[in-house]
Amino acid sequence: MNVSKEGIALPRQQAFQADTVLALTAGHLVHDTFASFLAPLLPLIIERLGLSMTLAGSLAAIQSLPSLINPFLGLLADRVSLRWFAILAPTITASAMSLIGIAPSYGVIVLLLLLAGFSSATWHVPTPVVIARASGRHVGRGMSVFMLGGELSRFSGPLLAVSAVTWWGLGGPVRLIPLGVLVSVLIYWRLQDVVARPIHRADDSWLAAWRDVRWVMGPVAGISLARAAMAACLGTFLPIFLSQQGATLWQAGSGLSVIGLAAALGALVGGALSDRIGRRKVVGFVLLAAPLLMLLFLSVKGWVIYPVLLLMGFIFMSTGPVLLALVQDNGNGHPATANGLYMALQFMGQSLVVILVGVIADRWGLPAAFRLSGFMPLLGLPFLLMLRRPRPVNLSGKE
Known part of the structure; x- marks a missing residue:
């Protein structure tokens, strides 16, 4: 494979480049482990600062706010290298997220989350493009493996954050910052061999990129927004919900x-399955199953909650790599810009929805918010019907 340090996208190969995919998957795991520290620490932050559910939910939205610059980063990544942004992201994210537990005020937490959010944006925009190029004809499989790292962080992040606080107090996560630095060093070493020159097209602009992806971006963004409320409940608000039910911080x-x-396993299976039976079928099944899963979760008590959470995570979270693969299937020469647009739309929608869930929880309680969120994915079905077959990807620069 011809490589260069001057860019971030790889010419798509026919073969599946396992070494590249696995290296970035490992980086994804560690970066997102630190990025996921907020939710497990929220019960402690709420207690220490006396926050309402609306203010607590707003913190998750604030962390996602820098994603609004994703289209800018995407367009930039289609033109020049974002190599150093990707290299430094684990260190910056680890530092910012490890400090939120000892931040003296809500305002300081906001600043730390904005820094972590910007760092996360510079990681998540260019890296899926590398994955797509390195996956050859198996984009769904490549996205599934890459997303496996991100989804596993939902497992490792809470355990690592809670363990650090239990052993060393609220300042405990600070001791973990060297892990982010080490990963940055490893990514620097690995990207010397995998980063290649960006692919340019004659009409390299936002307008050209939007013309290529607008037919798929609207439906995919609609589906993502329909999932957002339930995703917020299962992510940001789940530890608070369980705490209100009498669970300890560890539980x-x-x-x-x-x-x-379970989400990690679902992401791995979902993307690969979508390569075989089609992306629309996988997404459609999940949207229809969501209300049943949420009603089942709310109807059980005690230890039975945990098997139900396994089932929910495996099924509901499996659509992440499928939606990413849909975007990359139709990037048509502007892969990073398309990914940046999708990430911005996704995170902007999720930020608004997580605040709305907090408002509902303050007014009617978290159980009511969870129940309502379970039916929201059904609103994604009309958008699913709007999706057509993927257009051929043109990397030649010619129309």
Whole structure:
């Protein structure tokens, strides 16, 4: 494979480049492990600062706010290298997220989350493009493996955060910052061999990129938004919900880890399955199953909650790599820009929805918010029907 340090995208190969995919998957795991520290620490932060559910939910939205620059980063990644951004992201994210437990005020937490959010954006925009190029004809499989790292962080992040706080107090996560630095060093070493020159097209602009992807971006963004409320409940608000049900900090964090482990397996299976039976069928099944899963979760008590969380995570979270693969299937020469647009739309929608869930929880309680969120994915079905077959990907620069 011809490589260069001057860019971030790889010419698509016919063969599946396992070494590249696995290296970035490992980086994804560690980066997102630190990025996921907020949810398991929220019960402690709420207690220490006396926050309402709306303010607590707003913290998750604030962490996602820098994703609004994703289209800018995507367009930049289609033109120049974002190599150093990707290399430094694990260190920056680890540092910012490890400090939120000892931040003296809500305002300081906001600043730390904005820094972590910007760092996360610079990681998540260019790296899926590398994965897509390195996956050859198996984009769904490549995205599944890459997303496996991110989804496993839902398992490792809560356990690591809760363990650090239990052993060393609220300042304990600070001791973990060297792990992020080590990963940055390893990624620097690995990207010397895998980063290649970006692919340019004659009409390299946002307008050209939008013309290529607008027909798929609207439906995919609609589906993502329909999933957002239930995703917020199963992510940001799950530890708080379990704590209100009498769970200890360890039990609440374990619930988040259980659903994260199941989500990782679901992401791995979902993307590969979509390569075989089609992306629309996988997404459609999940949207229809969501209300039943949430009603089942709310109807059980005690230890039975954990097997149900396994089932919910495996099924509901399996659509992540499928939606990413849909976007990359139709990037048509502007893969990073398309990914940046999708990530911005996704995170903007999720940020608004997580605040809305907090408002509902403050007014009617978390159980009501969870129940309502379970039916929201059904609103994604009309958008699913709007999706057509993927257009051929043109990497030649010619129309």
